[in-house]
Amino acid sequence: MTIHVLIVDDDPAKTARIVDVIDACHVSDVAFKTATNLHGARRLLAQEQFDMAIIDIALPSEPDAPARFSGGTQLLQDINQRDDLFKTPTHIIGLTAYEDALALASPLFASALWTVLKYEPAAQDWQDGICFRLKHIALTKRGNGGDFQSHVCIITALQSPELDAVLQLPWSWSKSLPDDDVAIYYEGAIGLDSTKKVVATCCPRMGIAAASSVTMKLIERFRPRYLAMAGISGGIKGQCRIGDVVAAESSWHWESGKRSVVDGEHRLEPAPHQINVSPFIRSRMTLAQQDILQLAQIKKAFQGTKPDADLSVVLGPMASGSSVIADADVVQQIINQNRRTTAIEMESYGVYAASEEARIPKPEFFCFKGVSDFADRSKNDQFQPYAAYASARVLQFFLETIL
Numbered sequence: 001m002t003i004h005v006l007i008v009d010d011d012p013a014k015t016a017r018i019v020d021v022i023d024a025c026h027v028s029d030v031a032f033k034t035a036t037n038l039h040g041a042r043r044l045l046a047q048e049q050f051d052m053a054i055i056d057i058a059l060p061s062e063p064d065a066p067a068r069f070s071g072g073t074q075l076l077q078d079i080n081q082r083d084d085l086f087k088t089p090t091h092i093i094g095l096t097a098y099e100d101a102l103a104l105a106s107p108l109f110a111s112a113l114w115t116v117l118k119y120e121p122a123a124q125d126w127q128d129g130i131c132f133r134l135k136h137i138a139l140t141k142r143g144n145g146g147d148f149q150s151h152v153c154i155i156t157a158l159q160s161p162e163l164d165a166v167l168q169l170p171w172s173w174s175k176s177l178p179d180d181d182v183a184i185y186y187e188g189a190i191g192l193d194s195t196k197k198v199v200a201t202c203c204p205r206m207g208i209a210a211a212s213s214v215t216m217k218l219i220e221r222f223r224p225r226y227l228a229m230a231g232i233s234g235g236i237k238g239q240c241r242i243g244d245v246v247a248a249e250s251s252w253h254w255e256s257g258k259r260s261v262v263d264g265e266h267r268l269e270p271a272p273h274q275i276n277v278s279p280f281i282r283s284r285m286t287l288a289q290q291d292i293l294q295l296a297q298i299k300k301a302f303q304g305t306k307p308d309a310d311l312s313v314v315l316g317p318m319a320s321g322s323s324v325i326a327d328a329d330v331v332q333q334i335i336n337q338n339r340r341t342t343a344i345e346m347e348s349y350g351v352y353a354a355s356e357e358a359r360i361p362k363p364e365f366f367c368f369k370g371v372s373d374f375a376d377r378s379k380n381d382q383f384q385p386y387a388a389y390a391s392a393r394v395l396q397f398f399l400e401t402i403l
Contacts, residue, residue, distance in 0.1 A: 003030045003137055004048065006089065008041040008075065009056040010067055017121055018054055018095070018130070025131040027138045037062050038075055045079065045086040051137050053089040054130065057096035057105045057116065069101045073108050080112055091133050095119045095126060148361060149223035151196040152399060154230055155203065155214055157347045161388035162231035163202040168389075169396050171198055183217065191400050198399075199224070203347065208253060208320055211350030219358045226403065227355045229367040230395050232387040233318065233345035234375030236335065240314045241371065242383055243299075243307035245394045246343040247285040248318035248367040250276045253349045254334045255321050272337055274317070275352040281366045282315070284402050288394060289313040294401075298393040306386045313394060316342025318367065320349035328376045344375050368395050 005022065009015045015034055022030055033048065035041040039062045041055070059071025072094055079086050094109050094116035096102050102118055109116045117126040156162035163186075167173055171188035176199075178185070183201050190196040199222050203210040215227060233246060240246055252272040277285070289312070299311040319334045319341050335341050348367045355365035370387030373379040 003027065003052070003134065004033070004050045005030055005134075006033050006035070006041070006044060006048075006050040006053040008035045008053065008059065008072075009095070010036045010058075010060055011056070014056070014097075014119070014121075021127045021130055022134060024127075025134050027131075027134050030134070036060070037065065038071055038078075039063075041075055042078065042086065045089075047087075049087045050089040052091045052093065052133065054093045054095055057094050057101040058098060069098070069104055072096070072101070073105050076105075076108060076112065076114070091137065093117060093130060093133065147223070148225040148363075149197075150199055151190060151224065152198050152226040152228055153218040153222050153224040153363070154198065154200040154228045154395070155211065155218060155347075155351060156200070156229065156231045157203050157206045157211065157345075158231065159202050161385045162391070163200060165385075165388040165392040166200050166230055166395070169392060173200075178221075181217070181221070183214065197222075206324075206346045207322055208347060208350035208353075211347035212354040213350075215351045215354035216358065219355065219363060223361070224363045225361075226399075227351065227363040227365040228395060228399070229348055229351045229365075229369070230388075230391045231345070231347075231369050232372045232384055232391065233343040233369040234331075234373050234379070235343050235371035236331065236341050237374050239316060239340070239342040241307070241309045241312070242373065243309055243386060243390065244312045244314050244371045245368050245390050246318060246371060247288065247313055247315045248277070248343070248348050248352075248369070249282050249285065249315050250274050250317045251320055251348040251352045251367070252317070252338070253321065254319040254337055254344075274338075275349065275356055277352075277366050278364055281364050284398070285313070285315055285366070287402050288398050289315060291397070294397055295394070298390060298397070301393075302386055302389050304385055304389075305382060307383060311390055313368075314342055316340055318343045318345065318348050318369070320344075320346055322346065331375050343369060343371060345369060368398065 037060045055072045057072035058067040058069050060067045092114040094105050097119045105116050117129050173186045173188040176185040176187050186200045188198050190198050203214050252274040295311040317338050368391050370391040372384045372387035
């Protein structure tokens with residue numbers, strides 16, 4: 001990310017020396033603008049936001065005018081007092097070769113928490129001072145990673161019925177086909193708030209790897225504040241019911257570990273890495289869980305085959321694996337890794353892992369999936385449309401009302 005530096009000095013040799021010093025700081029991507037007088041500096045400060053301004057204390061007011069010791073202090077006063085006209089730089093450093101100018105300017109700079117340095121071409125102190133602040137700016141920019149550019153990105157494993165259910169939400173969707181990406185994105189705005197940009201897409205195939213790849217693309221392209229997954233999953237009997245929506249408070253890859261043969265028997269020695277949602281997201285999930293009236297309205301509005309039980313939001317761990325499961329014995333192996341396992345599917349761990357490893361600012365991540373079966377021999381597609389619908393509508397309620 002570019003660091004923008006303004007140098008205000010009427011001595012070309014001194015300006016060139018400052019540029020050389022900054023280049024020697026080994027901070028990448030620094031862009032310079034220069035001004036030789038107050039008039040030029042004011043014009044640039046009115047137009048651009050600078051990360052650092054290095055201001056000579058003895059400055060002329062305009063071209064061909066004599067330099068005055070009050071020139072630099074006058075510019076600082078303009079910046080401090082007229083923030084309606086000028087964009088205040090993040091850091092301001094005064095620089096002068098004159099002892100009298102240093103004495104005159106130091107109190108004013110100090111009152112605004114800025115610094116004045118004594119300039120001597122070969123001296124090290126002023127060079128170290130500029131480099132220290134420049135590196136601090138670079139670290140801060142790298143840490144902040146810029147602002148969030150969208151409110152939420154939503155990912156599903158399948159186009160139908162999962163993404164189709166999301167695209168039924170009343171968020172003014174439009175299709176986006178970027179030239180540099182094979183993915184198809186759908187962009188909209190949450191409710192009537194046009195500032196809450198939402199983006200949705202689905203994975204090219206099911207599985208943790210595909211989900212992780214698409215998640216990282218969404219984060220890098222759209223910089224979302226929140227990263228959400230919606231869709232369908234298998235549930236665990238006794239922890240949830242068909243038609244419930246599971247809020248994944250954590251996720252792990254249940255197949256992670258060591259496979260070996262002991263006494264002729266193939267075994268998996270699990271080594272799960274569990275990723276939790278943030279305490280903030282978990283607390284908000286509990287609010288969705290408690291709104292019984294809203295959940296009843298969601299179920300009532302569905303036109304199609306739906307289970308008899310009332311719609312509930314169930315918080316619990318969600319296990320991710322690399323294959324569709326319709327085997328009660330495998331389900332029991334997963335439960336043995338975490339007795340609170342609530343749902344099983346193939347993507348949430350990839351979404352959580354990619355979000356957790358993203359560069360700052362990282363999105364908050366979460367997953368709501370509707371339970372369509374119990375991952376056993378009775379598994380069928382009967383309730384998949386309802387489960388996808390319930391997941392999308394609970395997500396809508398969560399984003400519009402709770403977050």
